[in-house]
Amino acid sequence: MGRHEFASKRHRSSVLMAVVVAPIAVFFAVGGSANSAAVSQNVAVVAEDDSSGGLQLVAAPADYLQQGSPAGFAAASRIRTVDRFLPAGVAPERGLQVRTIQVARSVSDAFPEILQIGGVRADSLRWHPNGLALDVMIPNPNSADGIALGDSIVAFVMENAGRFGLQDAIWRGAYYTPGGGAQRGGYGHYDHVHITTTGGGYPSGSEVYLR
Template sequence: MLAAAVLGPVAVVLATGGKVSPAPPTMVDTKAVAAAAAIAPCCLEIVPALEDVAPAPAALAPGGPVNQLVSVSRWRVAAQIPKPLPVGVASESGLQVRTILAARAISAAFPEIDHIGGVRADPLPWHPNGLAIDVMIPNAGSASGIALGNEIVRFVIKNAKRFGMQDAIWRGTYFTPSGPAGGGAGHFDHVHVTTTGGGYPDGDETYYR
């Protein structure tokens, strides 16, 4: 089973409040920072919280820099918290996990899409094996429809690694994760997306944005 938690980014904000000594001004309470870091799961970013600051004595002296500040008194440790993707407009029956992730992510990013085809009979193995979806484009021949299809292709390529993208086909062009790669038959009313699958879900997966 593919762990869906590895398929998307995470976002959590943690805060820690320990005061630091004002001498020297650049001193950081490393124990407080380390303790906060220990409880954050990943993607740490330590940023100063500019609170409780006051003019340093030198700033008050004649000719002193009036904007000089004492050292920061608090530090915040920021990470990322996962946000689950809801079920989208595609029927997920028979789809493999990376295909489901792609379908849900496209549904969330493009609410104007009201139908995504999945498993169906086909002489090629992609749709029958749950490896492909067809993102149906409203008013596909119009300028707005073509622009929407183009944007979906860009979105899929941008997320190629996360989706396990193998290819996409739109308006007679075949795309790989590297971009356009030659001609592809048809597909003027939908964007076809093929993934590497990742196996069939067992029902315990959570898909993240």
């Protein structure tokens, strides 16, 4: 192999390494400084995490470079990080069990138009008093938009039934259970989506709730 050919191959290898290593370095620089206190502690994870420090590496949209990423960043290395940690939502969490909190935070995160979620309250049945149930209040519940929003929330919790520990959901006279479809008629709940979980126990304060 001639020196010119060898030097050319070395140059191509160096370029390839730069494209691969640069985004990884940026990812770990971000991940190392975000939520470091939470990661260093011995915490219970309510939803499984598969990324470093609760950060998920995803492809950036095509216009990401034009919206503030460092100039000259190679197109092949466009990345962004998404915080996996769920903040508290609109539901009061006092007295809720951990899976119910996971659902409440997830619904608030996925549906920011929801402004009120009820949790623990007095009731003749055990679900609300024991922190197992939520009432997701639907704005303008009898309007087309309100009905569509309620339907979307039911679909969301049913799709995530295993992760949420979902027991059932009730909306507009229909009773939904994981894998069981909908039983219709006589169930009420026309102004809110009722969601019941299997609980998972009361929080200790060390839980981490993830998207």
